[in-house]
Amino acid sequence: MKFIDKTIEWISPTMALKREVNRAKLSAFRKATNSGYSNNGASRRKNSMKGWHSDSKSPQEDIGQNLAVLRERSRDLYMGGGLATGAIKKNQSNIVGSGLTLKCQLNYRMLGITAEQAKEWEDRTKFEFNLWASSKIDNTGLNDFYDAQRIMLTGWLLNGDSLAVMKYADAAERLNPYRMRLHLIEGDRLNNPNHTQGYSPILTTEGFSPSEYVELSDGRTIRNGIETDPNGKVIAYWISNKHPNSTIPQGHITQWARVEAQNPVSGLPNVLFVMDAERAEQYRGVPY
Incomplete structure (x- = not known):
């Protein structure tokens, strides 16, 4: 390339200058388009990804x-x-294993009831839920x-x-x-x-x-x-x-x-x- 460039420069300095300008623009373009993912996962230049044709639309x-x-x-x-x-x-x-089961635990303070009242409600609710859950539902x-x-x-x-x-x-x-x-x-x-x-x-x-x-x-x-x-x-x-x-x-x-x-x-x-x-x-x- 150096021999060709020197030959063109000797024959036509104007053409040689245009080649240098275009070469600089091409280099800048490659740097701009080969940043971040475009030089990695989104690259279309790597041999390993040239045959990777992808397309994606909406989830539907x-x-x-x-x-x-x-x-x-x-x-x-x-x-x-x-x-x-x-x-x-x-x-x-x-x-799930053998099945997820109900676990009652009331926040009795927020409900304004006693711990004994909450325990009574929890036990009754567990019993009734298990009666339903163990049936053919x-x-x-x-x-x-x-x-x-x-x-x-x-x-x-x-x-x-x-x-x-x-x-x-x-x-x-x-x-x-x-x-x-x-x-x-x-x-x-x-x-x-x-x-x-x-x-x-x-x-x-x-x-x-x-x-x-x-x-x-x-x-x-x-x-x-x-x-x-x-x-x-x-x-x-x-x-x-x-x-x-x-x-x-x-x-x-x-x-x-x-x-x-x-x-x-x-x-x-x-x-x-x-x-x-x-x-x-x-x-x-x-x-x-």
Whole structure:
């Protein structure tokens, strides 16, 4: 290069000066664009990263549009045994074990009662809670509250999220005087309806499949079965009456129930939804 530069300088000093100026500008540009992460994790020049083609969009696109595949692969790994099964089984043991139990401890001073009164209330509440929790409290009549914890935890890890609908039996049972029940539902059944059952017309948004993202004319949105108001707050869950991939003939067409997130009378949740969010404004979970 030095020989070429000297030759050009001898033939045309003006051209040699332009080359030096352009060389200085190029050097300054490289320094400006190769600072911080651009020279490390965001580098497009390193040989180890030249073939790394990445793209990322909103949580609804990155996660919501890939949920079906993520769940299928997660279950396939789990059903195949080995590390995936062991990872989830270990979490079952470490997180819930034989089941999380109620521990009552009133702040009796703030409530203006005596320690003896607080102890009496705590003992009575523990007894009544244990009576309910040890009964068959799910809709199948097979699981008690401690079994339900394990099932929901497994569903959360395996499918990305897990949910249960709060229900009340028509009448108390002999061994369970409490009517509250938990209807455990697998995450697949939380999905968008293919019609709005009398609601405003569906407006599909470009870049999304109608089965994953639906905009209603009044500003509400349904994302993978979760309905939000115009501000993004969760207000309802859309639950189908059968698994979307099931081939078992059940004698009726697929229908959706719209379950409000909160009971309008009591203010208590109608749905218990378990998810470990990784990003802001994320509505569905990613399998463990």
